[in-house]
Amino acid sequence: EPEVTQTPSHQVTQMGQEVILRCVPISNHLYFYWYRQILGQKVEFLVSFYNNEISEKSEIFDDQFSVERPDGSNFTLKIRSTKLEDSAMYFCASSEQGAVNTEAFFGQGTRLTVV
């Protein structure tokens, strides 16, 4: 069964450092998303990406965040200068037609720990 894969599973970084979280969405999907989940809290939307550009973003997704689809398979989230409060699980998701029409499939997540 096709799945969304994320690497690494766990990333530890020092405050102020840049991190890149990687995702390989399901191959025939066109809509890509990043969500985050602070420990014990709900999943929060960060950004959606379609047709090689950001389509929507939340207020969490400030200038420190960026996304990129560098090739035909990868979808990355970059945090330019990490803060302690960026520590969370980061989930990538993809859907075939946009989640209003088809379900979004989530990856296993990357646990980011900022120290």
Add this chain to the structure above:
Amino acid sequence: GESVGLHLPTLSVQEGDNSIINCAYSNSASDYFIWYKQESGKGPQFIIDIRSNMDKRQGQRVTVLLNKTVKHLSLQIAATQPGDSAVYFCAETAGSQGNLIFGKGTKLSVKP
């Protein structure tokens, strides 16, 4: 503001009993709702969805009910099994690209 929330943070049921997990939403313009299951250390897994033009939808052992009058969503799990133990989130779509707004989650524990 617009939000999706849950009435109870935890629910404990006996194996074999039926479970009911509730969710309240505040955005009356939302037209698509989804229930996700999240097991420890994993990403959310789609369970079942429902559109606003329906009030009930059934899957395998799961049923979702939508009451638009009171903006309430529920997930019913029949014959709950130990493998159903997880955190359950309701979510609604917002925005043209289908980005999801999640509720806070209900932790379901199944006692053998």
